[in-house]
Amino acid sequence: MRIRVLGNLVVLAATVALSYGMQVTKPHYADLTAPIPVDGAMHDTVRARSFDVRLDKVVFARQLKTSQFGQEKLLTTGGLWAVVTTNLSATAASTTVADGAWQGPTGLRYHQTERLGYRQDMPPHGVDPGLEKRGLFVFEVPPDQIRGASLLISARQFGPLDAQARISLDGVPTGADGQPKDVLPEYDLDAPPPQGKT
Numbered sequence: 001m002r003i004r005v006l007g008n009l010v011v012l013a014a015t016v017a018l019s020y021g022m023q024v025t026k027p028h029y030a031d032l033t034a035p036i037p038v039d040g041a042m043h044d045t046v047r048a049r050s051f052d053v054r055l056d057k058v059v060f061a062r063q064l065k066t067s068q069f070g071q072e073k074l075l076t077t078g079g080l081w082a083v084v085t086t087n088l089s090a091t092a093a094s095t096t097v098a099d100g101a102w103q104g105p106t107g108l109r110y111h112q113t114e115r116l117g118y119r120q121d122m123p124p125h126g127v128d129p130g131l132e133k134r135g136l137f138v139f140e141v142p143p144d145q146i147r148g149a150s151l152l153i154s155a156r157q158f159g160p161l162d163a164q165a166r167i168s169l170d171g172v173p174t175g176a177d178g179q180p181k182d183v184l185p186e187y188d189l190d191a192p193p194p195q196g197k198t
Helices: 002-025
Strands: 036-041 045-047 051-068 071-090 095-097 099-103 109-111 125-127 133-141 150-154 163-168 183-188
Touching: 036 045, 045 163, 051 095, 051 163, 071 125, 071 183, 099 133, 109 133, 125 133
Parallel strands: 036 163, 051 183
Antiparallel strands: 045 051, 051 071, 071 133, 095 125, 099 109, 099 150, 150 163
8 A cells, every 4th residue: 555655656746747847848939929030141032921031231320310291300329220221022912021120149139210200111111022122121229239130020010920031140340349340420311322222
């Protein structure tokens, strides 16, 4: 009888330990339904499920000049403005590309700035198959979050189990301290892009 009770206690203890281990090591629901990353690099076309994206240029500036409601504004930030120029197109059917995030080397994410209000060249970008469209994504980022960063672009802000383009920004020239080499004192968002370049 004593052996049977001892055996039951051992089985009970093993079950409790196994259950606790399964509870502690299970993935979080947000991880199970997170977007599926499609990796790429600057100047390469990254094919997500519903859109293609190519990151052409990243410009860093201390101030951002823009026109809102007929008035010129000069925006400042505690870090740097990162203006990302992309070319977007849909893969099979017309769609929108609505979300962009700057993911620093530490994993911190910086979403697009909301200080610019509505602009035609800012998300959401309506894109069609076979037609490339220039799209801007503008971020306010600390200077130490540039080396080793990635740009995350999605069709929707909350797109569970949908593809997300994850573009490595290793092509951005940085100094030994990790800060970008070329920082403009001021960048004009309303200036036309140079001819022959996107």
